[in-house]
Amino acid sequence: MGKTDNYRSHNNSTKKYRKTGAIMTGVLLGVIGVASVITIANAASDNMKKTPAAPEVQTVAEKTAKETEEVSKQAEETSAAVPETEAGDVIAKATLMSKQYDYDGAIELLKAQKTEDAGGDIDAMIDDLEKQKDSLVATKPEEVTHVFFHSLIVDPERGFSTGSDEWNRLTEGYCQWFNTVDEFNKIIEQMYDRGYVLVSIYDLLDIEKDADGTEHITTKDIYLPKGKIPVVLSLDDLSYYHAYDGRGIASKIVVGEDGKPVCEYTDSSGKTMTGEYDCVPCLDKFIEEHPDFSYKGAKGTIALTGYNGILGYRTDYLYRDRDNPADDQIPWLEENQDFDWDKECADAKKAAQAIKDDGWTFASHTWGHIRIGDSDMDRIKTDTARWKETVEPLIGDTDIIIFAHGQDLVKWDEEYEGTEKYEYLKSQGFSIYCNVDSSKYYMKTGDGYFRMGRRNIDGLRVWQGVYGDTNYIDDLFDAASVIDPKRPTDAYMYE
């Protein structure tokens, strides 16, 4: 078990922790990971009580939402007034850029167009954008909240189903760690309505390199219209583990006809289809309809392990070598005797590229979903090497590591400098480190690193928001109007 004192949580919930431990036995590694994350996050209720309430923010946000709508309307009218010309295209593009808060980019584009095709509309638009830009408000990176989700349950009947004792025990995990597609869509809609805007974690920092390659990290403020609230988002364990089979969850991410990532999903009758069956395509669709939910096209960061492959593709060496499989890998290997591992890797790479082209970034979640705080150096080195051999070639380089089980290299209030684990991971190219923290904000930096805490948004948090003593998420959304009517509500499922 992990050491609870490693974390920011003032952990007095030993009982809960033990219970989680019992649930975890026999659950697949990836799903196990989520369990202690939640216990750890759950324990910091003291922090949450100090968290300021959200009402003022909402009021300002609502006001700004209206203003933004008006601005968008103006821009659309301007755009509509221009005939289908090159200037019209430029205006449409600049309008989208400004909706996503890239005022400099939009102004630059319009100025370049103006020299060739001078027009009053363009002048007026530039003036308007300059004004909007001047009225932006700075948010400090240490006041940016970071939320994360797991994969979504498409079919709650199967996700929360009952069966054998063993199955029922696992169902508790699905209740606690997963949201349904309907819940996710409502959460995003409500966050948008309250003024939240997705920003990339990279929007919060700059990394400068000396000639010898030494990195220096500095933080930077983010500028948004008054009332807009920046939020960073990440997704954990997007590998569609074998353990998800039979739970009404998507099975993989594929590239759609339009080149965008979509999910493959098999319904209870065995029919396979593609569409918006998990966070990636759901969020993409929402941003297509509400471009101002994304700062400069930012989406989120996807944290990947490697032991079951990535994104639903069975790309680990184990599937190639068929050597010493885990129990839940054996049936898959038996059913896929003619499996072409090279093609699987090529397909995974294509899906990963489509996801990146769409505005997402990738992070390591460690290959084996390891407990980084508890692991010795040998384990960390072996694990990192395997991740770099089997995952990185498919997704490209990344300097972000999102620790599993909510663990961290040191305690939340300790420094990384001089620790063997940090020096090693830094030497392997990692500069951005994320843990789990139930408080609204946690950020800490050193010359070579940027650390950020993340809040779990899941079934437990939604249930607590409706039936629990503490609401951890009321700054983000209203749990009562989000909770899936098919979600079991018995307290024992969540305690």
Ligand SMILES: [Zn+2]
């Ligand atoms: Zn995880």
